[in-house]
């Protein structure tokens with residue numbers, strides 16, 4: 578009974594300190610703070626604190642407690658965030674719970690001026706470069722872009738983040754009306770409360786939409802799909818997906834998922850055949866090499882394979898250009914994300930009739946099929962022993978919520 582009362586009393590109350598001199602916002606709570614810094618522009622005049630809701634929602638979902646903002650939020654965000662938390666709680670009931678939301682005031686009216694502009698998330702990778710370049714070729718500059726610092730690049734690593742900005746400068750100048758950057762340390766808090774499921778990532782979409790919602794005058798907040806829709810079902814659960822993204826709204830606009838009808842191999846082929854200078858691309862997961870591409874990590878090798886699948890000419894964007902037999906050695910097949918990409922690559926090789934030339938095509942095909950069958954019958958496939966034991970204990974004794 579005491580536990581019930583104690584839980585009832587718990588609430589994630591968030592206050593907002595705005596420092597216009599330093600273009601910094603601190604969203605603070607007794608569970609921890611999230612900083613938002615605009616390094617290259619002044620803070621906009623905030624009409625709502627919708628961005629705080631999106632930033633803290635994964636914490637409230639994880640802890641299973643109500644979220645209260647000490648300031649104004651919009652009715653759109655109130656309804657949308659509640660809905661999104663309900664969806665994630667249904668998908669992952671062991672990790673998340675639906676969240677009740679409240680605020681000092683709820684703004685019921687839409688913005689005075691109907692928003693007409695768009696904001697696209699841009700990381701410099703294949704997906705965001707493809708979607709924004711394609712949109713630019715079709716519609717011209719119809720969007721601003723937002724790059725969030727504190728996700729792929731560590732919060733305090735200005736040097737590497739600036740190198741990314743330099744590497745993508747020419748592309749951004751051509752494709753977007755305006756480039757924006759928000760720096761946040763939200764990931765540290767998500768990590769503290771274990772907000773992501775084992776082997777997958779959910780919180781990135783909340784961090785992105787939170788930072789974007791600081792800018793309250795866009796009608797579309799656009800994100801490129803990481804996977805084609807059928808692949809999204811294959812790798813589920815994954816934070817940025819067409820189903821829950823479309824439910825994410827703030828006062829002025831909605832999150833739109835672009836190009837969920839093409840795979841990454843198809844995007845790579847499009848970029849390869851375009852006139853774009855591919856030196857802009859930053860795809861590597863080896864932090865030491867970023868924003869350059871090491872040419873050896875699993876993601877660099879996958880991307881090389883995608884280029885090679887349609888043309889043996891791999892663009893000169895890798896520090897190590899080699900692509901030869903055993904190229905897939907660094908890619909664990911126990912990961913369903915890797916299997917999704919390898920199935921995509923094998924399919925691209927077959928479509929372009931490159932089976933004979935493509936290094937290790939036949940052996941890879943056999944390995945991927947065997948791994949897929951193994952994963953289908955063995956729920957513990959690829960898991961570390963300690964995670965297997967933890968899962969078995971959970972099955973026997975039930976979950977252990979925070």
Ligand SMILES: [Zn+2]
Pocket residue numbers: 860861862863866870871872873874875876877
């Ligand atoms: Zn790499």
